[in-house]
Each structure stands twice: as C-alpha cells, then as structure tokens.
Amino acid sequence: MGDRKEARGTRDDEFQSFVIGRWPRLMRTAFLLTGEQHAAEDLVQSTLEQVFVAWRKVGSADDPEAYVRRVMINAHARKHRRRLKEFLAPKDDSGLVREIADTGDRIAQAEDRNTLLKALAQLPARQREAVVLRYWEDLTETQTAQAMGCSVGAVKSNAAKGIAKLRAIPGLAETVTQGGPKR
Amino acid sequence: MNADRETNHTMTDRDIALLLADAADGVEIGIAPYQAVIRGGRRRRARRWALATAAALVITGTSGTLALASLRDGNGVEVAPAVSQKPTVPSTPEERHVYEPQRTALAMGTYRDKPWRAAIEVWGAPRDKAEADKQLAAMTDLGLEPAGGRKAAALIGKTSFFVTRAYGDARPQQVMFNTEAKQDTLVGTDMEAAATRLGTSGESSGRLVIGEVAKTAQHVTCHWKDGTSTVAGKINANHDIYTEDPVIRSVDGYPGANWFVCVAPAGTSYESAEVTK
Numbered sequence A: 001m002g003d004r005k006e007a008r009g010t011r012d013d014e015f016q017s018f019v020i021g022r023w024p025r026l027m028r029t030a031f032l033l034t035g036e037q038h039a040a041e042d043l044v045q046s047t048l049e050q051v052f053v054a055w056r057k058v059g060s061a062d063d064p065e066a067y068v069r070r071v072m073i074n075a076h077a078r079k080h081r082r083r084l085k086e087f088l089a090p091k092d093d094s095g096l097v098r099e100i101a102d103t104g105d106r107i108a109q110a111e112d113r114n115t116l117l118k119a120l121a122q123l124p125a126r127q128r129e130a131v132v133l134r135y136w137e138d139l140t141e142t143q144t145a146q147a148m149g150c151s152v153g154a155v156k157s158n159a160a161k162g163i164a165k166l167r168a169i170p171g172l173a174e175t176v177t178q179g180g181p182k183r
Numbered sequence B: 001m002n003a004d005r006e007t008n009h010t011m012t013d014r015d016i017a018l019l020l021a022d023a024a025d026g027v028e029i030g031i032a033p034y035q036a037v038i039r040g041g042r043r044r045r046a047r048r049w050a051l052a053t054a055a056a057l058v059i060t061g062t063s064g065t066l067a068l069a070s071l072r073d074g075n076g077v078e079v080a081p082a083v084s085q086k087p088t089v090p091s092t093p094e095e096r097h098v099y100e101p102q103r104t105a106l107a108m109g110t111y112r113d114k115p116w117r118a119a120i121e122v123w124g125a126p127r128d129k130a131e132a133d134k135q136l137a138a139m140t141d142l143g144l145e146p147a148g149g150r151k152a153a154a155l156i157g158k159t160s161f162f163v164t165r166a167y168g169d170a171r172p173q174q175v176m177f178n179t180e181a182k183q184d185t186l187v188g189t190d191m192e193a194a195a196t197r198l199g200t201s202g203e204s205s206g207r208l209v210i211g212e213v214a215k216t217a218q219h220v221t222c223h224w225k226d227g228t229s230t231v232a233g234k235i236n237a238n239h240d241i242y243t244e245d246p247v248i249r250s251v252d253g254y255p256g257a258n259w260f261v262c263v264a265p266a267g268t269s270y271e272s273a274e275v276t277k
Helices: A002-034 A037-053 A055-059 A064-081 A104-121 A125-136 A141-148 A152-168 A170-177 B011-024 B034-069 B129-141
Strands: B102-111 B114-123 B159-167 B173-180 B191-196 B208-213 B219-224 B229-234 B247-251 B254-263 B270-275
Touching: A002 A037, A002 A055, A002 A064, A002 A125, A002 B011, A002 B034, A037 A055, A037 A064, A037 B034, A055 A064, A064 A125, A064 A141, A104 A125, A104 A152, A104 B011, A125 A141, A125 A152, A125 B011, A141 A152, A152 B011, B102 B247, B102 B254, B114 B208, B114 B254, B159 B208, B173 B191, B191 B270, B208 B219, B208 B270, B219 B254, B229 B254
Parallel strands: B229 B247
Antiparallel strands: B102 B114, B114 B159, B159 B173, B191 B208, B208 B254, B219 B229, B219 B270, B247 B254
16 A cells, blocks of 8 residues: 555656656647647646546656657647637737847847748648647657657658648748748 | 658758747746646546446446346246336436526625625536527526527537626626536545625625535635635535535535635635645
C-alpha cells in the first residue's frame, strides 16, 4: 500500500515537471495551430488533461512527446470536424496585436507575424498541421505522419500544398524576400 | 533543420520556418496551470469511469432480456414471462423533469427589509426537438437563458442547471448555469464558485457566495476581505432551508457534486473559498 502511494507520488512529480517543462513549447505550437492566445491555452490544457489520464502509460513510454503531439493534433482536428467556431483569423484583441509596437522594428515584426498568422489561418486544418509540425516542430515526415495519424504521402501532399499557398500570399512573399523576420 | 532531411528544400522553406518561429514567439506563455490541468484530468477520468459503468449496465440489461426471451414451457414452446419488467429509468418527459425542473433551496434571508433567496434548478435532458422546444419555452417563461443561447436544438440530450438569486418581488436572476450532456463529477478539493450580491444595489456586491464541491467535502471555508471567514458544513439531504446559514448540501438531479452557500457579514465581501475538510 505504502509502495503504491509512493509510486503515485513519484508519478505526480514527474507529471508536474513534464507540464511545467513542456508548457512553453506546447503553447507556441498551439498558437500556430489556432492563431489565438486563449484558444491555444485551451488546446494545451485540454491536451495535458488527456495526458494526465494516461500518464502512467505515457510517462514510462520511450517518447512521451510523440504521444502528446498526437493528442494535441487529434484535439485540434476534432474541433474542425465538429465545426466549432473557428478562431484562427487574428483579431484586433489577439495576443499578437496586443503587443505594442513602440519602435519601427517592433512594428515590422508584428506585421510579419500578423501576415504569417493570417496566411496560416487561410490553410485547411490538415495543411496547417502539416506545415506547423514540419517547419515549426521540425519533425521528419515520418514523425509528422505519426502525429497526424496519416501516411507519409499525405504529409508530403499536405505540407507541399500548404507551403505553396503560403508562398503565393503576396504579403508573406514580400516579408520573405525582405529577409524574413527581424530578430 | 529536420525539414531538410528528407526532401530537398529551398531557401524559402527556411524563411518560412523562421517566420513560424517568430510568429510562435508572439504568444504569451504565462505560468503552466498545473492545478487546473490536474482538476480537468480527474474530471475526465471520472467521466471515463462513469461511461464504463453505464456500458456495464447496458450489457447486464441485455443479458437479462436474452434470459427472459429464452424462457420456454415444458414442451419447449416459448412463453412470455409472467411478470413484465418495469422500466428502471424515467421515461416520460415529466418523470425526467424536462418541463418542470427539480428545485432545491440553497439559502434565504433578508436584506434591507426585503427577502432574498438562492436556489438551484436542474432540468432533465430533452430527447428530441419537440421536447427541447417545449423545454426552452418553459425556461423562457421563467426568464432563463441556457448556456447555448435560445436554441432548442442545443438542449437535446443535455441536462441544464441554473443557480438563481431572487430579491424582493423581482424575477430570479441566473447566477451560474450550464447545459451539458455529461455533468461534471467533482473530486477532492475541486471547487467552482461565484460571488454575487444579495439585493440590487452594489453595496451588497460579493456578499453571497455560491459554489459546488465534491460529494466528499465536509467543510468549505469562505474568506472575506476584512480577514474574517465563515465555515459552511454539510447538512442532510432532506434538511429544509429557511435561513442564510452557511451549508453544503446535495441537490436533486445533480449527482456529481454538492452545493454550498456562504454569506459575508455586512461591510465586507468575498476574498476566496476553499474546501477545508
């Protein structure tokens, strides 16, 4: 009995470390998928709640990250399947625009971000997921396919279409030709 | 970049990766809401158990039906069972409280010579559009608006609850409410609470605290802004409420949690609340 309690305590500690450690990265990915601060928080929190339920299994797995990515992509896809209110297009009160541009560089940076997020928002969900996982999460096509629960061919197709659409957007092309984001 | 590993990418792909990284930096990270994640995770686990139990009951019921169906007389001729089975769940909309909710009083008192009262009402889930239309009409008659707005279709298959507060002769106002297919089950020290006023003026703002806690919670301590506190204790289900005593009680039609009420002394208001036992 005591051993079981101790094991549970250790698992709780591990899960807490996992949540705290992965929260920033997950938030960034969710932000790119949803395009909105609160939607990103909801997506990450809901993902972690599901991970908590299965933590005994996930925590001892070789690659818990892969499981978490899969849960997050599923949760994101589910929202689209249910045709819930789409929150992608950045609004005036989004986290993005709340950033006050007090210098020329910051204005330009905010414009770049806005252009990119708007462009992402115009992609179908599967293309957006493929682009975010491949180019932001930096996953291989195989890893992306696992996260999306589809074939490598589908990943290639969705990523290629997504990137082609992003390239075709004038504002984004202009940003890219100017040398990418100002850091 | 991993993205370079499997296909031949151009410089533009790298630029897009940089743009994505930069856009991702636009999110406010904040502090990881660990406690909220744990609470949500426990609720999900509880719901999963509830679903598993419901599935087990369905299977049991099916086996019973099969056993009855195979009853035969001495000549091998199938016979109908002598005693017909009574339905185990309410079947009519009235029995399911679709048009008339189950109401439970939470607290009542007097403020500035007028009575106030807090109550909760739980409306059963309509099974089809006709039932939902009639339920929405009944809610509208009482001045209630469900969580999904005034759309009857959004009520089908969902239970609705409304915590209301009334003052004087005015129509009760909804304070907390939700419409869900599966009610939450609270566990441990989980709590959802809201602070509202007793009367209509802002002077009593934050004096009335209403919330839900796990069935196992025995004490809830409400802390007030002046540093004092009030402890609500659990009472029996059949206890009639006629006062503003701080209590925790079960609510008809709401199996996943108990509800509590605390009233702040005059001159102060809600600071926080917690399950303390």
